[in-house]
Amino acid sequence: MTRFRTTGALAATAVTAFALAGCVANTPTSTDDALAVTSTDSACDVSAATAASGTLAFDVTNSGSQVTEFYLLASDGLRIVGEVENIAPGASRTLTVLAQPGDYFTLCKPGMIGEGVGRAGFSVTGEKVAVTGADAEQMQQAVDLYAAFVKDQVENLLPGVQTFAEAYASGDDEAAKEQFPNVRAYYERIEPIAESLGDLDPKIDFREVDAVADGIPWTGFHRIEKDLWVPAKDALNADGTTPAWQDWEPSTTEQRQEFADDLVANVTELNDYVHSEEFTTALNEQGVAGLSNGAIGLLDEVATGKITGEEDWWSGTDMWDFAANVEGSKMAFSLVRDFAEAKGDDGTALVAEIDKGYADIEEKLATYGSLEEGFVNYSEITDQDRRDLTDLINALAEPLSKLTTTILE
Numbered sequence: 001m002t003r004f005r006t007t008g009a010l011a012a013t014a015v016t017a018f019a020l021a022g023c024v025a026n027t028p029t030s031t032d033d034a035l036a037v038t039s040t041d042s043a044c045d046v047s048a049a050t051a052a053s054g055t056l057a058f059d060v061t062n063s064g065s066q067v068t069e070f071y072l073l074a075s076d077g078l079r080i081v082g083e084v085e086n087i088a089p090g091a092s093r094t095l096t097v098l099a100q101p102g103d104y105f106t107l108c109k110p111g112m113i114g115e116g117v118g119r120a121g122f123s124v125t126g127e128k129v130a131v132t133g134a135d136a137e138q139m140q141q142a143v144d145l146y147a148a149f150v151k152d153q154v155e156n157l158l159p160g161v162q163t164f165a166e167a168y169a170s171g172d173d174e175a176a177k178e179q180f181p182n183v184r185a186y187y188e189r190i191e192p193i194a195e196s197l198g199d200l201d202p203k204i205d206f207r208e209v210d211a212v213a214d215g216i217p218w219t220g221f222h223r224i225e226k227d228l229w230v231p232a233k234d235a236l237n238a239d240g241t242t243p244a245w246q247d248w249e250p251s252t253t254e255q256r257q258e259f260a261d262d263l264v265a266n267v268t269e270l271n272d273y274v275h276s277e278e279f280t281t282a283l284n285e286q287g288v289a290g291l292s293n294g295a296i297g298l299l300d301e302v303a304t305g306k307i308t309g310e311e312d313w314w315s316g317t318d319m320w321d322f323a324a325n326v327e328g329s330k331m332a333f334s335l336v337r338d339f340a341e342a343k344g345d346d347g348t349a350l351v352a353e354i355d356k357g358y359a360d361i362e363e364k365l366a367t368y369g370s371l372e373e374g375f376v377n378y379s380e381i382t383d384q385d386r387r388d389l390t391d392l393i394n395a396l397a398e399p400l401s402k403l404t405t406t407i408l409e
Contacts, residue, residue, distance in 0.1 A: 033057075034094065037106070039087065040064040044108030044118025053126040055289075055408040056099040058106075062087040066111040067304075070095060072122070073105040080196040081286070082293055085112065085300040096404040098289040099124045112304060113213040139288050142335040146291050147274075147283055149331055150190045154271045157186035161267045165260035168224055171253070177228050181312075181320035184221060185371055187267075188321045189328030192297045194270055196282070203266045207310065208248075209239050219262050222312075227251050227259075229314035238310040288339055291332045292404040298329035299400060303393050307386060309378045319375035322389075323365050330358050333400070339407045347406055350399055357396030364392055 034057035036047040041064040060070040066089065072082045081104060082097040101124050109116035160183035167176040187194070187205065194201040202210070204220045211218035231244035251259060273279050283290060305311040306322040333354060340347040368385075369375035381389075 034059045037061065037070055037108070038063050039068045039070060039108040039110065039118075041066060041110050042117055044070070044106060044116070044120070046106050046120065046122065049121060050123045050125060051099065053099055053101050053124050053129050056097050056124070057405065058084075058095045059092060060084055060087055060095065060108075061092045062089050064110050065089055069109040069112050069116075071105075071107045071109065071116070072097060072099075073107060075103040075105075076198075077105050077119075079198060079282070080192075082289075083297060085297065086303045093401060094405065095293075096289065096408060097293070098129060098287050098408060100128055100285055101126055113210050115214065139339070140284075142288055142291060142339075143283050146294075146332060146335055147280065150193055150279075151274050153186045153190045154267075154274050157183065158264075158267050158271045160186060162264055165224075165264050168228065169253075169257045169260035171256075173228050176224075177315070180221075180225065180228065180315060181317035181374075182371075184317075185320055185324040187221075188301070188324035189298075189331070191301060191325070191328070192294045193274065193279075195297075197270075197273065200266060200270060200273075204263065204270070207305075207313070208237060209242075209310075219259060220266070221263065224259055224263065225312065225314050227256065231314060238313040288336050288407055289404050292336050292407055295329045295332035295336075295403065296397075296400050298325045298332070299393065299397055301325045303390075303397065307390055307393065309381070309386075312378065316377035316379050317375075318378040319365070319368055319381070320371060323371050323375070326358070326361055326365070327371075329400075333358070333403070336403070336407055340403060343406055343409065350402060350406055353399040354396065354403070357392070357399065361389075361392045361396060364389060 035051065037058050037060040038045045039060060039062050046058070058070060058072070060068075062068045068087050069083060069085045070087070070093075071080055072095065073079065074081050081099075082095050084093045084095040087093050104122040104124065105119055106122045107116045107119045160179065164176055164179040164183045167173075167179065191201065191205070194204060199216075202214065202216060202220075205222065206214075206216075206218065206220060207222050208218055208226070226244075226248070227250055230250055233245060235244040236242060237244050237246075286293075302322055302325045306318045306325065309316075309318055311321055312318045337351050337354070341351050368381070
């Protein structure tokens with residue numbers, strides 16, 4: 001695999017740019033005034049439908065029977081402004097965002113599939129939040145560096161997808177199989193960007209069970225994956241109950257071309273977006289909070305799909321996705337770590353704990369292979385391996401969940 005080009009350079013630039021920074025954002029709303037969110041199997045109750053602009057925290061408690069998610073959506077009801085995932089029954093997690101004036105929606109998603117429940121309007125009033133002085137320049141540098149990272153990943157993703165799609169459509173399955181995990185790594189490092197666009201991520205990366213749950217056509221990487229790794233007649237889908245061949249059969253040559261063209265078209269749309277003014281505006285509006293929340297979101301991707309082996313159910317290439325998610329998460333963290341350290345001893349201690357979490361996961365991943373040389377198939381990952389990996393994810397997720405609040409306080 002050709003490793004992505006600019007991560008090391010961007011991270012080094014970030015360290016240089018922020019080494020002497022004393023960074024305190026102008027965030028007038030205190031996170032002590034957090035909004036309480038109660039998620040159940042059928043409702044998503046938020047303690048208020050309006051708030052003042054600034055740092056805004058949603059304390060989400062899962063009172064339902066399923067793992068849940070909470071979203072703050074933009075006024076179009078599609079773009080994700082902020083999200084917190086993987087909230088187990090009885091557990092609580094906090095979403096912290098820098099909220100600008102405007103209209104939004106709140107939503108919970110029990111089971112983490114489907115359209116969700118309790119969609120409600122939410123408004124932010126007051127003046128636009130600005131960061132002034134040296135902090136503003138340094139924070140903008142962080143956002144610009146992340147934008148460059150995202151563009152670089154998508155610029156590698158698009159030609160990779162074009163080559164992969166051509167191999168699949170032409171019936172060169174061995175070439176397509178070899179390319180599949182390597183091409184997907186570019187996508188997995190920046191997946192929250194596509195997820196924020198509403199229906200683009202489902203078109204590119206939905207699993208079959210997700211498409212069925214949402215009642216949408218199943219397309220993208222995983223539709224192609226099932227064609228390349230044709231399941232046995234008695235195999236079950238990732239839900240453990242549905243026969244693999246139920247309402248499915250290998251694609252014809254014509255259908256393969258359609259799926260290939262569709263994937264290229266959707267990745268082209270993603271490429272157009274990350275090179276647009278709309279993307280720049282969205283990143284600038286979210287600021288460094290968007291970067292820290294992105295680091296958290298990518299780790300959640302590991303916890304909610306990769307660790308179970310459900311993501312790449314037929315190919316067993318989950319470890320590639322796992323490693324790419326961790327790389328993308330660490331990249332986003334590297335651009336905001338100095339803002340946390342500037343908060344004093346507590347911030348420094350938090351950064352040290354997060355650093356150790358990433359190092360521990362990377363050390364463990366190295367025992368299974370690498371993105372450059374390849375990983376073992378996920379079928380070789382034992383139950384004990386999964387428990388060990390889960391423990392490492394949880395050990396990192398706990399301090400990482402405090403990152404956004406620390407930066408914005």
